[in-house]
Amino acid sequence: MGEKADSELVRRQNRRIVLAALRQHGASARVELGRLTGLSPASITTISAQLIHEGIISEQATSLVTPPSGKRGRPVVRLALNPEAALVIAVKISIDDVMIVLTDFRGETIARNEVRLPTYSARRDEFGDQLATEISNFLAWQKVAAHQISRVGIAVQGLADSRRGNIVWSPAFAAGDIPVAEPIERRLNVRCLVANDANMIAEGLVSIDRQRYGGVTAAIFTGYGVGMGIIINGEVFHGATGAAAEFGHMNHIPGGALC
Numbered sequence: 001m002g003e004k005a006d007s008e009l010v011r012r013q014n015r016r017i018v019l020a021a022l023r024q025h026g027a028s029a030r031v032e033l034g035r036l037t038g039l040s041p042a043s044i045t046t047i048s049a050q051l052i053h054e055g056i057i058s059e060q061a062t063s064l065v066t067p068p069s070g071k072r073g074r075p076v077v078r079l080a081l082n083p084e085a086a087l088v089i090a091v092k093i094s095i096d097d098v099m100i101v102l103t104d105f106r107g108e109t110i111a112r113n114e115v116r117l118p119t120y121s122a123r124r125d126e127f128g129d130q131l132a133t134e135i136s137n138f139l140a141w142q143k144v145a146a147h148q149i150s151r152v153g154i155a156v157q158g159l160a161d162s163r164r165g166n167i168v169w170s171p172a173f174a175a176g177d178i179p180v181a182e183p184i185e186r187r188l189n190v191r192c193l194v195a196n197d198a199n200m201i202a203e204g205l206v207s208i209d210r211q212r213y214g215g216v217t218a219a220i221f222t223g224y225g226v227g228m229g230i231i232i233n234g235e236v237f238h239g240a241t242g243a244a245a246e247f248g249h250m251n252h253i254p255g256g257a258l259c
Contacts, residue, residue, distance in 0.1 A: 011047075014039060017045050019056070019081070023107070024209055026059050027080035048079055056105075058082045060061065069118075081106045086150040089135060089190075092197065093156045093221065095119060095172045100138045111142050124175040128183030135184065146188040154180060155197035157225060159243050165194045171225060197221060198245065201237045202229025210234055 016036075021036045022028060028036065034044045049055040051172050059080045083104035092099040101112040115134050122130065131154075139146060158170030164188035165181020167173065181192040196202075198221040205213045221227040228245040230237045237244050 005141045011090065012045060015047055015051065017052070018044070020207070020210060022079060022081050023207065024211075026045065027078040029076050031080050033079065034056055052079075055082055083108060087144065087148050089139075089152045091131070091135070091152065091154040093119065093131075093167075093170070093172055098134060100135060102138070102142055102144065111138075113138050113141070119172045120174050121176075122173060122175065124178050125208065127173075127175075127178050128180045129187070131180060132184045135188065138202065143252040146190060149190045152188070152190050152192040153193045153200065154184075155200045156194065157197055157223065157227065159246065160194045160196050162193060162195050162238075165192060167194065179219065187211055194226065196243075196246075197223075197230070198227030198229040199236055199238060200229075202231050206231055206234060 003125060017037045017039065018033060021033055022047060025032075030041070030044050030048060033039070033048070034041055034157065037044070039047070052059065057079050060080050069227065077145075083106045085105040085107075088103050088108075090101040090103060092101075096116060098115045098117045098119075100115065102110045104110055117129070117130065117134060133153065136146070139149070156167050156170050157172055160166070160170075162166050165179065167176075167178040167180055169176050180194050184190070184192040201221055202217070202219040202254040203220060205217065213231055215231075215235070217231040219229040219230070219231070230245045239245075
């Protein structure tokens with residue numbers, strides 16, 4: 001039983017490695033994927049066949065590689081992420097402003113819309129439903145059904161409790177501990193993740209290029225305030241409350257006025 005579980009874990013890890021390589025380097029031949037990932041040709045063949053069957057990746061049109069001899073070369077088939085494998089809604093909440101973006105599985109933007117939605121004066125028990133309505137209207141505008149969306153990701157300034165899906169505190173709201181994920185999941189029947197915006201930027205950097213950002217990296221985001229996401233050994237460090245990288249109150253000018 002333990003050996004089977006370990007084998008399944010390795011299989012999932014190898015799938016993630018292959019998908020991460022395709023996301024970072026783009027369309028690649030199987031031989032090239034083996035070089036990029038360090039996986040054996042047999043593993044690459046098995047994993048790619050499974051991912052193609054599931055519609056997660058696809059084979060691109062073949063091209064001919066001409067050898068130095070100048071004779072007719074052999075066809076090369078490249079594998080690429082299938083943009084239609086999943087659709088994702090990304091939401092950025094700022095003060096009285098919400099940006100909603102629809103992306104495909106490759107991370108390419110399909111559409112976006114900026115909504116002037118009062119946040120600072122929003123009631124704690126109403127904002128989540130208001131945001132769910134705006135997302136529903138956006139999907140209707142794009143003629144996309146909610147069941148086609150794989151995930152909704154919401155980035156917010158301040159402190160977010162990702163486990164409960166609540167905005168604990170944000171300069172965009174006068175209220176606190178605002179439930180956001182639950183109303184959206186209830187209305188759209190789509191899983192929703194709420195997180196600090198700088199932490200989400202850090203997650204994106206690791207996803208795009210783990211080799212470059214897989215050590216220790218600080219991602220600094222400046223907007224209404226200053227946020228930071230910390231990457232340690234390839235993982236975003238959130239801390240016990242998700243606020244490990246928050247700057248808190250500070251003086252910008254030595255000897256200046258208190259915050």
